[in-house]
Amino acid sequence: MPSSKKFSFDSLYAKSTPKGKSGNPPIRGKYDFAVAYPDPNSLPIKELIESLTSGLEEEGRNLAIYPHPQGYEPLREFIATKVFNDRNIKTNHENIILGNGSGEHLYMIAEALLNPGDIVLTEEFVYSGTLAILRRFQAKIIPVKCDEQGMIPEELEKSINKFHQKNKPKFIYTIPTFQNPLGTVTSRKRRIKFLEISKKFNIPILEDDCYADLNFSKTSEPAIYSLDTTESVIYIGSFSKIIAPGMRLGYIIAQSDFINRINAIKSGGGVNEFAAIAIHRYSIKYLKEHIESTNKILTRKRDAMLAALGENFGSKAEWSKPNGGLYIWLKMNTKIDLSSLREESLKSEVGFQPGDLFSPNSDSGKNCARLCFGYNTPEEIYEGIKKLAIILEKNQIL
Numbered sequence: 001m002p003s004s005k006k007f008s009f010d011s012l013y014a015k016s017t018p019k020g021k022s023g024n025p026p027i028r029g030k031y032d033f034a035v036a037y038p039d040p041n042s043l044p045i046k047e048l049i050e051s052l053t054s055g056l057e058e059e060g061r062n063l064a065i066y067p068h069p070q071g072y073e074p075l076r077e078f079i080a081t082k083v084f085n086d087r088n089i090k091t092n093h094e095n096i097i098l099g100n101g102s103g104e105h106l107y108m109i110a111e112a113l114l115n116p117g118d119i120v121l122t123e124e125f126v127y128s129g130t131l132a133i134l135r136r137f138q139a140k141i142i143p144v145k146c147d148e149q150g151m152i153p154e155e156l157e158k159s160i161n162k163f164h165q166k167n168k169p170k171f172i173y174t175i176p177t178f179q180n181p182l183g184t185v186t187s188r189k190r191r192i193k194f195l196e197i198s199k200k201f202n203i204p205i206l207e208d209d210c211y212a213d214l215n216f217s218k219t220s221e222p223a224i225y226s227l228d229t230t231e232s233v234i235y236i237g238s239f240s241k242i243i244a245p246g247m248r249l250g251y252i253i254a255q256s257d258f259i260n261r262i263n264a265i266k267s268g269g270g271v272n273e274f275a276a277i278a279i280h281r282y283s284i285k286y287l288k289e290h291i292e293s294t295n296k297i298l299t300r301k302r303d304a305m306l307a308a309l310g311e312n313f314g315s316k317a318e319w320s321k322p323n324g325g326l327y328i329w330l331k332m333n334t335k336i337d338l339s340s341l342r343e344e345s346l347k348s349e350v351g352f353q354p355g356d357l358f359s360p361n362s363d364s365g366k367n368c369a370r371l372c373f374g375y376n377t378p379e380e381i382y383e384g385i386k387k388l389a390i391i392l393e394k395n396q397i398l
């Protein structure tokens with residue numbers, strides 16, 4: 001009889017494999033300001049069904065073969081046209097690779113560029129998914145001071161100068177439009193400055209533009225990619241924020257040599273063609289209109305959150321007033337530790353992300369919180385913020 005003792009993989013893992021983590025989804029509150037979910041009621045289910053049906057009727061038989069390694073060509077062509085119209089980015093389908101969400105591209109870019117100990121410069125608070133990937137590749141992540149216009153170019157240059165001689169930074173990662181979590185938008189002038197710095201030190205920029213379409217105003221700042229003349233910018237975008245994260249489709253745009261290297265990393269027989277066909281048919285017919293209506297809904301939600309914060313937090317906190325994206329960044333007195341209240345808050349069904357989760361070195365931001373206004377209704381947002389204020393009052397914070 002073979003022994004029934006459980007096999008252990010402990011001595012077999014690669015040195016770089018991170019410690020175990022439960023694959024269970026996080027516990028969510030009724031008032032879910034923690035994660036960036038879109039409005040569930042405005043997901044275009046009917047239109048997606050129609051798009052998938054017509055797409056499959058037209059070319060469903062092609063699912064019998066593995067997709068193009070860079071993903072469904074008609075969708076890449078659509079993306080090339082979209083980024084030209086919306087972001088003045090001149091590219092073509094050959095310079096685009098589809099991926100399983102833009103998160104997959106962040107991973108592949110990190111894999112392509114990073115050796116352990118390499119430096120990546122980024123905003124002083126930044127998307128925790130990117131941080132997890134950079135840590136996975138053992139990057140040294142250097143936070144650059146920000147103000148209400150995002151990363152400060154002088155501070156960026158100062159940081160580069162500090163490390164340049166001994167360990168030249170590998171790339172600058174920025175979310176210049178409706179930054180996650182700060183909600184800031186970098187001005188055109190600063191974007192140009194970033195490119196000057198990039199050129200001066202020969203360091204590429206990774207521009208994560210996944211919130212650019214969630215713009216509640218009539219003005220916008222140009223994509224850094226569109227201002228670049230040296231092909232030093234890598235651009236990523238996603239359908240997660242404008243259709244649904246469950247579609248798992250994002251894209252990378254870059255110069256041909258870099259695209260070829262990413263192609264060499266990408267494995268798994270291309271990208272889900274089933275989703276790509278649906279997104280392609282849907283986008284041609286409905287996406288523009290859907291983004292417009294999504295932005296109207298999100299504007300009302302943002303306003304509800306701003307009003308609730310004004311009524312319940314008054315002068316005891318500061319918060320951003322973003323003109324787009326999905327987040328409000330709440331900042332309290334530096335002595336206050338909001339991260340310690342996360343569990344208690346969840347018990348009262350209010351989810352939020354404490355600011356230290358977005359800190360590259362986890363050493364600041366405990367007095368801050370990221371509040372996502374995408375998921376709940378304006379009424380629920382109003383109730384939830386009130387509940388959060390009651391929890392803080394109970395803990396003598398408000």
Ligand SMILES: Cc1ncc(COP(=O)(O)O)c(C=O)c1O
Binds near residue numbers: 208
């Ligand atoms: C700045 C940023 N980049 C990338 C992603 C990853 O998005 P996805 O993989 O769903 O395209 C997110 C998700 O929240 C994000 O906020």
